[in-house]
Amino acid sequence: MLEAELIEIGRKAKEAAYRLAAASTNQKNEALLAMARSLEERSDMILTANEADMEAGRAKGLSNAMLDRLLLTPDRIREMAEGLRALAALPDPVGEVVRMWTRPNGLQIGKMRVPLGVIGIIYEARPNVTVDAAGLCLKAGNAVILRGGSEAINSNRAIAGVISMAAANAGIPEGAIQLIGTTDREAVNIMLKMNDYIDVLIPRGGAGLIQTVVHNATVPVLETGVGNCHVYVEEDADLEMAQRIVLNAKTQRPGVCNAMETLLVHEAAAPAFLPAVAEALRAKGVELRGCPRTREIVPDCLPATEDDWKAEYLDLILAIKVVDDLEEAIEHIHTYGTKHSEAIVTSSYKKAREFLQRVDAAAVYVNASTRFTDGYQFGFGAEIGISTQKLHARGPMGLEELTTTKYIIFGDGQVRT
């Protein structure tokens, strides 16, 4: 029953994707602008639906942080609309010929960007993801199947209804934007195996959600999110710069995946660096947990355990370890890191090069904050998430990462001998 409904959604999405692939850039942009207008015009209806979710959330005892993620306001709806307008202004990735070459037999071969097809997005409480994901998928020529969290079901239904109707009225094939309207958890399990209807799944949310999807899906997954990021301060680092980077990486926005979780400090730099940086971090409300050598220098620091080296706190907590040298720093990152974003602060050309070469992560920095790992900061103009896997896309994913390629081959009668 549920499975049949989902397969029908999948079939419609597949059909829509086939037609959408042929849509012009103008058609897609006009639809994005119409979706933006419609969101603003119908914001009262969306806010009413959101109020129902907020009430249910309060009754369920959701935390204030959760309730804030769930909350929509006229300003937040305006931001969602602006996000769609910004997408309309970006270049269309579809149709770009990445490269083209000619073979000795005269065959001319080009590699052209085309949409992926049908993208499934599985996400949690934030209703803005509904707009965001639908807009990104549409701009890249893909149909999308949205599965939001049950806490936001009324908001998501209202938003998806508004934007899918606006898109259809602007000539986008029906079925290009679909929301799974039920909160039945079984729907996710079915989605994970819909290989014939969904080309890619992108989970967006906490580690639990992502691991459930990665370990159960047979549909290809773009894994996003978990970041246990390090900043390593070398003995020769500019300590003023190091402090600025450490403070930024930990405190500018601690709840996100590219925030630093562990600080590594060369033993020769530790005595001069740690007392000042500890004071500055504490002034920002950061709790410090250090290795024994750290605690000799910062006596009132809590002891760090094995679990601290593994932790993605997403909070104002920092683990600190003093290391012997670059080698130990790289080994520590290899052992405990999640291959997300890793930084070194150094004035040594040789050490910068070695860190860049040897550290295996989506983004490896010299003398900059890990907080830059972001589609907007990288200049992509948009972001669907930050991939922590190696296949297809690694690091911030923008519109290009929502496409695949096909080879186009121009001949004049060539046959193979």
Add this chain to the structure above:
Amino acid sequence: MLEAELIEIGRKAKEAAYRLAAASTNQKNEALLAMARSLEERSDMILTANEADMEAGRAKGLSNAMLDRLLLTPDRIREMAEGLRALAALPDPVGEVVRMWTRPNGLQIGKMRVPLGVIGIIYEARPNVTVDAAGLCLKAGNAVILRGGSEAINSNRAIAGVISMAAANAGIPEGAIQLIGTTDREAVNIMLKMNDYIDVLIPRGGAGLIQTVVHNATVPVLETGVGNCHVYVEEDADLEMAQRIVLNAKTQRPGVCNAMETLLVHEAAAPAFLPAVAEALRAKGVELRGCPRTREIVPDCLPATEDDWKAEYLDLILAIKVVDDLEEAIEHIHTYGTKHSEAIVTSSYKKAREFLQRVDAAAVYVNASTRFTDGYQFGFGAEIGISTQKLHARGPMGLEELTTTKYIIFGDGQVRT
């Protein structure tokens, strides 16, 4: 027990991959040359092992085609060694910076190719895949876990023993090339779920093997192989060229995935084209199965059923359908094709363009044989398979497709505001 053994193999591979990523191009090339030499020097031992497989195969009643795939000869061993030497001569994809740009804040961001990590290859009877896959993975800096077919177990053990020892002696980390030595089928099921140890799985073989892997693996898969390819002859085609392409696409090597399985002909071209092409195909031993309109023109043609439009014959059989126009041809390909290789023969600029834009396949051809979909023919110098999926790689996969990228970011103290 078996699971513990496989996890130990995975752990070793992961460790080897970490070290191998730092290996220089020279080290990898020297290892490839040493592997080639070692294969030739120890060919007697390999041939003896192969004879045991051949005997067991004959006793089991394997078909002659299967036995031929299994057979090794001094010439075939020399070819495998030459393949490794050719790999050594190719450029190293690792370390290439695909592009680099500077942000307004002065951050310089580069996208650098790095190895994928650990690649699992699951394959069937051909023992040459053992050498081929190990060489490709090594050149791209990846550790490989090989799981061959049980028919070739003695050959594979001998070959893997020789090349992994030669690689280790040349300084490649132990564990970089490992074969799963058991023929227990359960080993494949375990491999499919080893997300913590294997970064990518590549199945190489028949449709049954590939579907088993795709539908059961939680490790990311690069799907290869199945091709129901079409050639469409437009009303305005150069019929002499069309016949040359059709004959080549069907008969030059019918047992491969890029061979044509269905011929589509515009109704206006059919009366002039079909009788001659039918005669030429039959002269090459091709059995023809046509739609009713085809059978009016080629009376002794067998009737085609729905199954024929879906079939990947991999044999000297061809389905033929007369269509009303380009639209019907594209719809037929959309309905029955497997998105592998599709060709149009036309003299119309507009129709060529429309076919190229609208047909969704790994390779779309104008006026050339579908048989060119191949890493060597495309100029990649090597091939690990032909991807028929959309994520990561689509079409022929060479060394580049065995890599991922990481962002390297050069700053001078930038923090995020």
